[in-house]
Amino acid sequence: MIEERKIVLEARDITKSFPGVRALDGVNLSLRSGQLTALLGENGAGKSTLMNILGGALAPDAGILLLDDQEVHFRSPRDAADCGIAIISQELSLVPFLSVAENIFLGREPRNRTGLIDQVRLRTATYEILSRFDLPIHPSTPVGSLGPGQQQVVEIARALSTLPRVLILDEPTSSLSHLEVEVLFNVIGDLKRQGVALVYITHKLEEVARIANCITVMRDGRVVGTAAHGDLQQDEIVSLMAGRKTLETFFKAPSQNGPEVLRAENLCMRRLGSGRTMVLDRVNLRLNRGEVLGLFGLVGAGRTQLLEILFGLHPRTATGEVFIEGIRMNFALPADAIAHGIALAPEDRKREGLFLEMSVLANASSASLDRSVLLGIIDGSRERERLSPYLTRFCVKTSSLSELIRNLSGGNQQKVILAKWIATEPKVLLLDEPTRGIDINAKREIYKFINELAAAGLGIIVVSSELPEVMAVSDRIAVLSEGRKTAEFLRGAADAETILRSALPTHK
Amino acid sequence: MILVLALLSHRFLTLENSLNILRQVSVNLCISIGMTLVILSGGIDLSVGAVLALSAAIASGFLKNGVELPMFGARVQLTVIGAITAGVAVGAALGSVNGLAITRFKLPPFVATLGMLSIARGLTMLWTGGFPITQLGPNFGILGSGSLIGVPVPVLIMFGLTGVFVLVTKRTRFGRHLYAVGGSERAALFTGLRVNRIKISVYMLSGALSGIAGMIVTSRLDSAQPNAGLGYELDSIAAVVIGGTSLSGGRGSVGGTVLGCLIIGVLNNGLFLLNVSPFWQQVVKGLVILIAVAIDKLNERDRGFI
Numbered sequence: 157m158i159e160e161r162k163i164v165l166e167a168r169d170i171t172k173s174f175p176g177v178r179a180l181d182g183v184n185l186s187l188r189s190g191q192l193t194a195l196l197g198e199n200g201a202g203k204s205t206l207m208n209i210l211g212g213a214l215a216p217d218a219g220i221l222l223l224d225d226q227e228v229h230f231r232s233p234r235d236a237a238d239c240g241i242a243i244i245s246q247e248l249s250l251v252p253f254l255s256v257a258e259n260i261f262l263g264r265e266p267r268n269r270t271g272l273i274d275q276v277r278l279r280t281a282t283y284e285i286l287s288r289f290d291l292p293i294h295p296s297t298p299v300g301s302l303g304p305g306q307q308q309v310v311e312i313a314r315a316l317s318t319l320p321r322v323l324i325l326d327e328p329t330s331s332l333s334h335l336e337v338e339v340l341f342n343v344i345g346d347l348k349r350q351g352v353a354l355v356y357i358t359h360k361l362e363e364v365a366r367i368a369n370c371i372t373v374m375r376d377g378r379v380v381g382t383a384a385h386g387d388l389q390q391d392e393i394v395s396l397m398a399g400r401k402t403l404e405t406f407f408k409a410p411s412q413n414g415p416e417v418l419r420a421e422n423l424c425m426r427r428l429g430s431g432r433t434m435v436l437d438r439v440n441l442r443l444n445r446g447e448v449l450g451l452f453g454l455v456g457a458g459r460t461q462l463l464e465i466l467f468g469l470h471p472r473t474a475t476g477e478v479f480i481e482g483i484r485m486n487f488a489l490p491a492d493a494i495a496h497g498i499a500l501a502p503e504d505r506k507r508e509g510l511f512l513e514m515s516v517l518a519n520a521s522s523a524s525l526d527r528s529v530l531l532g533i534i535d536g537s538r539e540r541e542r543l544s545p546y547l548t549r550f551c552v553k554t555s556s557l558s559e560l561i562r563n564l565s566g567g568n569q570q571k572v573i574l575a576k577w578i579a580t581e582p583k584v585l586l587l588d589e590p591t592r593g594i595d596i597n598a599k600r601e602i603y604k605f606i607n608e609l610a611a612a613g614l615g616i617i618v619v620s621s622e623l624p625e626v627m628a629v630s631d632r633i634a635v636l637s638e639g640r641k642t643a644e645f646l647r648g649a650a651d652a653e654t655i656l657r658s659a660l661p662t663h664k
Numbered sequence: 665m666i667l668v669l670a671l672l673s674h675r676f677l678t679l680e681n682s683l684n685i686l687r688q689v690s691v692n693l694c695i696s697i698g699m700t701l702v703i704l705s706g707g708i709d710l711s712v713g714a715v716l717a718l719s720a721a722i723a724s725g726f727l728k729n730g731v732e733l734p735m736f737g738a739r740v741q742l743t744v745i746g747a748i749t750a751g752v753a754v755g756a757a758l759g760s761v762n763g764l765a766i767t768r769f770k771l772p773p774f775v776a777t778l779g780m781l782s783i784a785r786g787l788t789m790l791w792t793g794g795f796p797i798t799q800l801g802p803n804f805g806i807l808g809s810g811s812l813i814g815v816p817v818p819v820l821i822m823f824g825l826t827g828v829f830v831l832v833t834k835r836t837r838f839g840r841h842l843y844a845v846g847g848s849e850r851a852a853l854f855t856g857l858r859v860n861r862i863k864i865s866v867y868m869l870s871g872a873l874s875g876i877a878g879m880i881v882t883s884r885l886d887s888a889q890p891n892a893g894l895g896y897e898l899d900s901i902a903a904v905v906i907g908g909t910s911l912s913g914g915r916g917s918v919g920g921t922v923l924g925c926l927i928i929g930v931l932n933n934g935l936f937l938l939n940v941s942p943f944w945q946q947v948v949k950g951l952v953i954l955i956a957v958a959i960d961k962l963n964e965r966d967r968g969f970i
Binding site: 467469489490491493494495500502507508509510511512513514518522523525526529532533534536576 | 831835836837838840843844847848850851852853854855856857858914915
């Protein structure tokens with residue numbers, strides 16, 4: 157039973173599109189005074205986009221926002237902040253070299269009559285706010301020397317110091333210790349009593365059970381379920397998040413399961429400046445020739461780092477053993493990994509996968525340039541001859557090979573990257589979110605290529621946050637959650653909900 | 665610009681004057697080629713002038729009377745060829761120190777080469793005792809003042825180096841790697857390029873080219889000056905920038921730098937012939953830099969730069 161409290165902020169029929177993707181589609185959300193709405197959904201469901209709109213960072217393409225039943229249009233986050241909407245985002249926006257007090261009141265420092273900052277008032281005001289948290293944080297400590305949990309508390313304190321009417325919290329407990337989480341929940345209780353409307357984005361269902369009055373589940377840009385807390389069971393929540401959508405008409409050839417080509421044992425990686433101390437915690441992995449291993453997990457689970465370790469990017473901070481075809485490997489840098497037949501198509505295409513100033517051909521040959529070189533000089537025609545077949549094979553649409561790579565669409569850029577790596581004739585292909593930001597047709601093409609490459613004997617690992625995608629392309633699915641491998645499923649052995657559930661974090 | 669100058673001074677458009685310009689430009693061009701390579705790779709080298717001076721001083725010391733090496737109980741004196749080789753080698757060695765500081769110790773290029781600038785200057789003073797090393801012999805003088813078929817030797821060297829390094833940047837694997845590292849160091853690492861090795865090489869080349877420049881200057885003056893090369897780094901950066909190479913790396917060309925050097929050279933020469941004060945030359949050079957870069961930035965925006 158939803159208590160009939162006054163609606164403070166309402167989003168009606170919000171729609172927002174980005175090139176190639178509809179992020180929000182007719183979303184409705186009502187935030188009531190003194191109530192906490194838990195917003196749940198997979199990565200890419202649209203939660204962050206919606207919060208950005210509520211917070212004034214983005215403008216909707218359609219739909220309206222109502223504050224106290226009055227239509228409002230935010231032109232900037234400042235507008236929203238002035239109206240009493242505060243957001244605590246996952247990425248901390250604190251200045252490490254300034255003190256706690258200076259950070260909390262950044263831009264709003266109390267001044268005395270001569271215009272200088274009133275240090276006394278600054279400190280007393282900070283003490284007041286921090287006292288609500290009952291934690292040993294001193295106002296004059298430089299923020300950079302605090303632990304991540306305490307920094308998060310400062311971030312929350314900063315939001316609270318603006319006396320908001322609506323408070324949006326995006327995964328606020330990711331860095332907090334047990335004690336700090338309890339303190340936060342106390343503060344949330346206070347805020348509810350004061351009539352503040354709260355939005356709480358999280359994947360932790362136990363937290364939802366404790367503090368939520370109302371639960372909203374989003375999927376693919378739509379709200380798929382809203383209920384009062386207590387009306388929805390955990391199972392039903394997970395089911396709503398996962399959905400029952402499958403990738404229609406995608407035929408996957410059965411795996412050619414050959415001999416083992418890659419094995420990782422006991423991979424560990426410490427996080428710098430701990431919070432959750434281990435980025436990866438004793439992860440074991442196995443890959444055969446001809447097999448497609450899907451690696452699923454939520455953002456922050458450690459999947460990208462796992463691939464990076466296999467590629468030789470963390471020789472000093474990661475421990476554990478990697479075997480290629482049974483032989484122990486020690487990669488000092490990616491060049492070593494490539495020499496042993498490993499290829500990685502990274503998540504951040506623009507910064508790590510492409511040379512934006514160079515042509516399509518130059519990009520395609522960049523990883524295998526040696527094969528077109530004689531005595532240090534590049535043989536232009538040989539380069540063309542060698543790479544053209546690969547570019548054609550992956551259906552790269554470009555006016556010419558000398559076209560600048562940055563003029564190509566995202567999908568075509570990704571295909572050039574594929575061509576670039578297959579030209580090195582690798583044994584193992586690591587793909588990190590290969591279809592992110594790509595239109596649906598190019599996606600299908602890439603799934604087809606993954607099929608074909610596996611059939612040709614490559615071992616492939618695909619990291620993806622899209623459940624239907626992972627389920628469609630993989631022979632086996634491994635799930636990472638908070639640095640641990642929590643489950644492994646054979647194709648078809650588990651449904652979407654089971655997979656998603658093993659990806660959700662649990663309180664230790 | 666050339667047109668204007670030609671009209672303004674009857675002495676401008678003569679062969680003698682043109683050779684003059686080329687001869688004066690040759691030293692800057694040597695250094696600027698090295699600077700182009702370094703900037704293309706995403707770095708900067710502030711130590712070129714000081715390296716020029718130190719390598720010239722050391723080479724001259726070995727050439728003139730030889731150097732006493734107490735630990736071997738011998739005196740080493742080099743021939744002209746030997747001394748030139750030594751000069752270039754010293755330059756290359758200093759350059760690799762720069763490279764190591766930047767790659768192993770992760771110092772920002774600006775800081776590392778600034779430190780080297782000071783150190784090299786200091787060492788030059790120590791080596792020369794503050795006095796120029798002169799009277800290096802007529803054989804050595806051929807390098808700076810001689811000519812082959814009417815073309816001064818430095819100009820021949822200039823053409824040679826330009827040809828070599830245009831080839832290197834446009835057609836070799838090393839050149840491609842330079843552009844890659846400068847364009848996106850992270851992408852270069854992810855593509856399997858040995859970034860550290862490439863960086864050390866490029867600073868070594870810059871040092872070696874500074875050494876060559878040092879040899880030319882010393883030969884022409886028949887004297888290794890302790891304060892040779894003062895301010896040369898700024899002139900070479902100016903030439904590189906006017907020539908269209910981006911200071912952030914990954915974009916530009918050696919050909920552009922040659923053009924930049926020529927523009928500066930013609931400008932200096934023209935203003936000199938017109939009896940304009942050398943101080944105005946400085947002002948004009950500064951303006952040319954600003955205008956050239958501004959034009960380049962405007963072009964960038966038209967291309968819809970990401």
